[in-house]
Amino acid sequence: MGSNCSSLDDILEEDMHHWYTKFMRESPSGLITLFELKTMLEMNGMTEEAHSYVDQVFFTFDMDGDGYIDFVEYIAGISLLLKGEINQKLKWYFKLFDQDGNGKIDKEEMETIFKAIQDITRSYEIPPEEIVTIVYEKIDVNGEGELTLEEFISGARDHPDIMDMLAKMMDLTTVLEIIIRGQQKKK
Numbered sequence: 001m002g003s004n005c006s007s008l009d010d011i012l013e014e015d016m017h018h019w020y021t022k023f024m025r026e027s028p029s030g031l032i033t034l035f036e037l038k039t040m041l042e043m044n045g046m047t048e049e050a051h052s053y054v055d056q057v058f059f060t061f062d063m064d065g066d067g068y069i070d071f072v073e074y075i076a077g078i079s080l081l082l083k084g085e086i087n088q089k090l091k092w093y094f095k096l097f098d099q100d101g102n103g104k105i106d107k108e109e110m111e112t113i114f115k116a117i118q119d120i121t122r123s124y125e126i127p128p129e130e131i132v133t134i135v136y137e138k139i140d141v142n143g144e145g146e147l148t149l150e151e152f153i154s155g156a157r158d159h160p161d162i163m164d165m166l167a168k169m170m171d172l173t174t175v176l177e178i179i180i181r182g183q184q185k186k187k
Contacts, residue, residue, distance in 0.1 A: 023071050031068035034058045046119055052099070053116030060096050086163070090153045093170055097152075104146040107132050117169055131165065138162055 027036060037058050038051070061069050061077040069077075080088055097105040097113055114128035139155025139162060140147055147155070156163050 019075060020071060023074055031070055032074065033068060037069070041120070047116070049112055049116040050119040051116075053113055053120065056096050056099055056113065060092065086157065087153060089170075090156055090166075091149065093166060094149050094152050096170075104148055105152060106146045107136060110135065114169060131169065134165070135162055 024030065026032070026040065032040075034055065038054055041054060058069065059065075061073050063073050063076070080092055084092070094105065097110050099109045099112070111128045111132045114131055118124050118128065135155075136145070136147075138159050139151060141151065141155070156166060
């Protein structure tokens, strides 16, 4: 696994011109649509949760909400996921989990995302229900069954085991590698 990270680090360190060339080769219009992203990720045969997760990732990367990921959003998202500060990543995770946009994450939203991640990465080590139970037992201090952004960030920061679990589960290295492989195939 360490070799994957170093190869992605090397890829990220390439000059912007090279990244831009790759992006434009994959999406000559300069914009990636949700359909194009799903095509890059070879989503055929994936579960509904996996599709929902990719939708949520797309809408989280689409920072201006115009229905497209442009080059700036693409680079910003990749940089955040690979090199971002802990609080930045936690805010991004929260936005990804908060599927209905109500400012709170309930257990079902979190479980849906974890199931989807497992479907995409094909890694099923810990059942999503167990992960959600552990997270809520430790960081849902009010016992309401939902987490605000503040609870989520402080809870994750106060529990290194939760932070490690989130970092492993939310690692989009596999997704990035699929995108990069797809771009390399078309060279």
